[in-house]
Amino acid sequence: MKILVIEDNESVSSMIELFFAKEGIEGAFAKDGLEGYQRARETKWDCLIVDWMLPGMDGVTICRKLRQEQYATPIIMLTAKDSESDQVLGLEMGADDYVTKPFSPLALMARIKAVTRRYAVPQHEPLEEGIIKTAHFTINHITREVFLDGKPVLNLTPKEFDLLYHFVQHPKQVFSREQLLDRVWGYDFYGDDRTVDVHIKRLRTKIATNNQPFFHTVWGVGYRFDETIGDGK
Incomplete structure (x- = not known):
């Protein structure tokens, strides 16, 4: 599994990176929103994890622009914003799920497995x-x-x-x-x-x-x- 994480908080990225290594996930990391947006478009990923607040381009804009381009990869949004209106906005812009900070790696992993399992194409089926x-x-x-x-x-x-x-x-x-x-x-x-x-x-x-x-x-x-x-x- 290949996952792109767009997150400017080094401690959060380090935590996710360690957990990915334990789970056997190939993780890539971008600290800037514009860089992350470009990398999302250039490479095929199994899932994107996008922080809401980012330098260069915020997570909501990344999500909106990718969906406008018919980008079909699952997107999970990380956010410190826990109000209902903020969460609904993220979903309206095309996020498939969201995780509110602070979060446990196990909770994040459950979300990742859920969205990627639903999106996976079972090649063996007629x-x-x-x-x-x-x-x-x-x-x-x-x-x-x-x-x-x-x-x-x-x-x-x-x-x-x-x-x-x-x-x-x-x-x-x-x-x-x-x-x-x-x-x-x-x-x-x-x-x-x-x-x-x-x-x-x-x-x-x-x-x-x-x-x-x-x-x-x-x-x-x-x-x-x-x-x-x-x-x-």
Whole structure:
């Protein structure tokens, strides 16, 4: 596993580097945001770990710019900002997860394993077994491709893909935030369950059409995926 860490705090970087060595992870480190952004684009990584506050270019800007360029590698944001609004902002800019400082290496490792496991492509599976077709969508879980009415959807983050794939497998079934965190995130989530709201909002923006919102809010319960025409509240 190759991971790029963009972090200007030497003590934090040293802690992560020692833990990576123990886990057999090949880690690379950048202290400047602009340098980290450039290295992220130049090399294929399994995961990015990005600090919020950085010289040169802050972590939120890095995340936003990479996602605008259809960058699909999982991104975990490190932040000393523990307010709900700051965490939601990081997710809205395209981060797949966040870890609040101070943190334990074990907690960070759990997040890394979760996002990379979800994003990994199981090469040994037959292609047909990973494909789901619905009235509007064709989703290939192996290549992680999504087609909406025959046209490719190119700007989904790994977690957005996982969420869409889960809903498509369970059409019209209502899921609470807690159920989605358990089934899609797949580990004990330490943050706010509004993470789910942010990801649903982004999916609506990226895949909804004028007549098909696809994701529907069931007030007081959660969300359901329905390809029938509706108001998409």
